[in-house]
Amino acid sequence: MSGFASLIARDLRLVWRRPGDVAVVLAFFIVATTLFPLGIGPEANVLARIAAGVLWCAALFAALLSLDRLFAADLEDGTLDLLLLAPWPLELAALAKCAAHWIVTGLPLAALAPVLGVAFGLEPDVLLALAATLLVGTPTLSLIGGLAAALTLGARKSGALLALLALPLCVPTLIFGTGAVEALATGGDFGAHLAVLGALALVALATTPWAIAAALRQAGE
C-alpha cells in the first residue's frame, strides 16, 4: 500500500476508534440548523427560501470546528516529525490528511443535509441538489481549512484564529454552493454553478497542498 493510502487509512482508523469526535461535529450541525427556525420563525416559505444558505453555513462551521485537531495531534505525538523526515513528499501527506478529514466530515455532512432539508420544507429535487453541492463543495472546505489548521499550528487561541483565516477564503465556495441550489429553485442554470464549484475544488486541490506543506515545514522547524 502506498504511503498516501496508508496515511488515509491510519487517520480513518484513529477516527473509528473514537467515533465520538465525528458524532459531536454532526450533532453540532443538527443543533445549529435547528436554531434558525427557532430564531426566525416557523413560516414555511421563509424557511424554504433560506434553507440552502443556513445548511451551507452550518456545514461550513461544522467543518471548521473539527479542523483544529487535524495536525495538532500529529505535532504532539511526533507523527509530524516522521512525516517531515519521510522520503516521500510532504505535499502528498497534507493531501492525505485533508482527504481523510473530508471522508469523516464532508461526506457525512453532505449525507445529513438533505435529511435536515426536509425539516425546512424543501422539494425532493432541491434536496438532491443540496447534497450534490455539498459533495462537490466540501473538499474545498477541507483543503482551505487544512491550510488554516497548518498555519495556526502551535499558535495562541488557534481555534478562533483558524476560523478567521479560513472563512474569507471559503466565501466563493459558499456563494456557488448556495447559488446552485437557488438556481435550481428559480429555474437558473444548476449545472453551471456546480461546474464552478467543481472548478474551485480543483484550484484548491492544485494549490493548497503546497501551502500546507510549507506551513507544516515552518511548524516542524
Place this chain on the structure above:
Amino acid sequence: MADLHFLANPARFRRLSQRLLPSLSFATVLMLAFGLYLALIQSPPDYQQGDTVRIMFVHVPSAWIAMGGYGLLAALGASLLIWRHPLAALMARAAAPVGAGFCAVCLLTGSLWGRPMWGAYWVWDARLTSMLLLFFLYLGHIALSRAYDEPERGDRAAAILALVGVINLPIIKFSVDWWNTLHQPASVARLGGPSIHTSILVPLLWMAVTLLLLFVLLVLLRTDTEIDRRRLENAEQQA
C-alpha cells in the same frame, strides 16, 4: 532587484529611512494641505451628488492603496519565503495594520457617502462586499503574524497566508460580483458616467499621490519601530 537585496539588511535600511523620513514627512504634510484645499474648497460640487462627491477624494485613493497594500504584503511574503530577507518580515508586520487602516477608511467613507446617495449606510453591493472581505484578509494576516510566542514563526505563517490570499483575491472578487448580479441588479455607478471631468480628476489624482506618500511614510516609520522592537527583544533574551 539588486537594489532590493541591498535594502534587505535592516541596519542599511535604517540609515536610508532615517535620511528619507524628514523630507518625506514634510512633503506629505504640504501635499495633504494643498490636496485638501483642492478637494474641499477649489473643486466644484458634482451636479448630481453635490458636496458629497468630496468624500470620493479620500474614498477612492484609500481603496486603491488598500488593494495595493495587500499586493505589497504578498510581495514581502514571497521575498521572506524565497530569500529569507529579515527586513521583509518586519515591513510586512508594519504594513498590514496600515493597509487595514486604509481599508477601514475606504469602508467608512463609502458608508457615509452611501447614506445620502443610496439611502443606506450599507448595501450588499459587490464592491463593498469584496472590500469587506479584503479587510477580513488583512485582519487574518495581522492576527496570525502576532499569534506566536516566537515572532519569526508568525512572520512566516503570515507570509504564506498573504500569498494564498493574493491568489484568492481575484476568485473572491469574481464570485462576489457573480453573487451580487444573482441577487440584485447593478447598483448606482460611482462618479457617474464613463469619463470624469478634469475638475474632479485632478484633485482625485493629487489626493491619490498624497495618500500613497502617507502610506509609504507610515510603513517606513512603523518598520523602523519594528526593527527597534526586534532588537530590544533580542537584547532582552540575551540579557
